[in-house]
Amino acid sequence: MAKKLFSRTSPFIFMRKKESFNRGIQRLYVLAFLLFFFSLSMANEKRIVCPGNENIEQLIDQATSLNKNGKNKEALELFQKANDLAKAAGCEKGELNATKNIMLIYSDGYDYKKALEASNRARYLALNQKDYKALSTLYNKRAILHENLGLYDESIKEYEAALRYANMISENDERHYQASLVYYNMAPYYQGRSDQKVLYSLEKSREEILQVDDKSKDIPLDQKIDMLISVNMNLGIHYRDSRNKGRNIDKSEFYFMEALKQMGLLKGKIDLDTKIDLYQALQEFYQEKKNYKKAIEYGENMLAMEKSNSMPYNRRVGYMVLAKSYLAIGENSTSQKYLDLFSKLNDSINSVEKEAVEVPVKKMISEAKVSGDKKIKTMAVVSFVILLLITGVMLIYRRRSNKIIHKKYEDLIAKIHFKNEEDRLEQPISEKNSKIKTSVTITDETLKALLFKLEKFENSEKYLRKDLSLTWMANNLATNTKYLSEVIKVERNHNFTSYINELRMNYIIKKLYENPMYREYKIAYLAEECGYATPRVFVNAFKQQTGFTPSYFVEQLKVSV
Structure with a gap:
């Protein structure tokens, strides 16, 4: 069962077989903490975990059922009871089974400290039994816990340990499957750090899962196919990502078709x-x-x-x-x-x-709360007084700034009103004076051709591309970056970034003014519509261009237009 690392309002959605926090600044995405591969390994435990002690087995079964139904607190109590009985009976297999489940429940409750403590005991028990499959699974989980805590150096060490133990598993198919899982989970760890390592991890995961025999006694075919679909899907997403330097739509489509082909093999069983x-x-x-x-x-x-x-x-x-x-x-x-x-x-x-x-x-x-409640209350009172003072100053400032902002809004509306007339009176590019002074030697013919292409580019809306760069634009206009940068600087009075920002802002302002439907969209949608990776960058660009936020502009349009 594939889980998502991101459900971004950005173009890259990474499917992952584990839970994780978005480690970026913008937003947290809460995911399911019951790991597919971890719960699967527990489901495959031998039926008799503690020979001669059926109570332990029954407690674990009851707790597992409660946990599946969302009754985590009751499940935790039974797992702990089973754990105590197994420890007293000297049954390490039963204790390991119960401890792994306890670790998952703590993780599900965001108590990473207790989850790691439980994993330490489980790791000790697995080492005693030389259970390399359990060790690989546990280190996978520990890597996730460290990653959630922001301990990325520790996290990658845990992934490396998980891979090391996976390679020690004696059964060939189980070894390849566990290695595939580790590589699969390492891919999103590298996301945002190294596109090459993301791709390497996914390709290694695919290579490992393909080595699992279709008729394996250890890994059911549907389990193998599910993993293969997820890997191919993520390779498709990786090559589709507009931020990826190795973006390749043909390869993206190839891997998506591979995933669909694999899905067809199982039909209703997927x-x-x-x-x-x-x-x-x-x-x-x-x-x-x-x-x-x-x-x-x-x-x-x-x-x-x-x-x-x-x-x-x-x-x-x-x-x-x-x-x-x-x-x-x-x-x-x-x-x-x-x-x-x-x-x-x-x-x-x-x-x-x-x-x-x-x-x-x-x-x-x-x-962390101790006997310092009085200090906290005193600090709260002082903070409240300071907050009142700041609020008063801010109210005065806001009244003044609102007048300035509204004047800027009125100026922008007036500019929009007269733009059609200005466009009508403006000469075509072929009649404009193309003799501009540049610090780069450009022939008149080349300059005239480049200005003509630049105007066509401005009318094409290609500036809305998310992967737009000076190099891409120069190639698209059949020129070089030096010529293009100089012409934008002299003729448009901008550097490349501010030039593109102005084009995008003019585009979205026109859409908002002319199409009431756009005024109902969220800021995240407007940002994506005009080519920005994040709403924050879009808002900053809009405010720099107009002097006010897009939200203010929309509110005023709804009232006055």
Whole structure:
């Protein structure tokens, strides 16, 4: 069952068979903490964990059932009771089984400290039994826990240990499968650090899983195929990512088709979560390729399947992509329907995420709380007084700045009103004076041709590309970066970045002014619409260009236009 590392409003959604926090600054995504591969390894435990002591086995079975039904507290009590009985009976297999489950429950409750403590005992027990499969699984889990705590150096050491123990497993198919899992989980660890290592990890994961025999006694065929689908899917996502220097749409499509081919081998037996993840990835892929019909087909099918599995992150992305796809084919009412569903679900997810973040924070505060309550109260009173003073100053400042901002808004509206007339009176590029003074020697003919291409570029909306760079633009205009940079500097009075920002801002301002539907979109959507990777960069660019935020502009348009 593939799990997501990111459900970004960015183009790269990495599917992962484990839980993780987004280690970036922007946003936290709360994921399922019950690891597919870890729970699977526990499911495959031998039926008799403690020969001669059926009570331990029954307790573990009952606790497992409770945990599956979301009753974590009750499950934890039974696992701890089973653990105590197994320890007293000297049954290390039973103790290891119970301890691994205890570790997972603590992890699910964001108590990483206790989860790591439990993993230490489990690791000791697995070493005693020379259970290399369990050791590989445990080190995988420990790597995740360290990563969630921001201890990235420790995390990669744990991954390396997990791989080392995976390679010590005597059964060939089990060895290849466990190694594939480790490489698979290492890929998102490297995301944002090294595209090459992400690709290497995924390719190694694919190489290992392909070596598992289809008729293996240790690894069921559906388990192998599920893993292979997930790896191929992630390779497709990797090559689709607009931020990836090695972006290759043909390779992306190849791996997506491989994933679909593997899914066809199992037909109805494929894990539904994996199928949902793949359909969502294909939906985004075809939307980026502007094949809106296929994007809508995969998106609608994905939502139909998701109803029975409740995967809100998939649903959120599905709503947004469908809104874009229907808008692109002119079905505005359907687009608006999905946009409304996206907004409602997004607000709900953000609320849940905020609450989830507060859980570990509150625990940390309660653990650290001692007899210093009076000091805290005193500090709170002082802070409140300071806050009142600051608020008063801010109110005065805001009243003054609001007048300035509104004047800038009125100036912008006036500029928009007169723009059509200015465009009508403006001479075509061929009649303009192209004799400009540059610090680079450019012939008149070359300069005139480049200015003509530049104007065509400005009218083409290619400046909305997320992977736009000076090098790409120079190649697209059949010139070199030196000429292009100099002409933008002298003729447009900008450097490359500010030039592109101005084009994008003019584009989105026009859309907001002329199309009321755009005023209903979230800032994240507007940012993506005009080529920005994050809403923050978009807001900063908008404010730098206009003197006020896009939210203010939208609010004023709703009232006055």
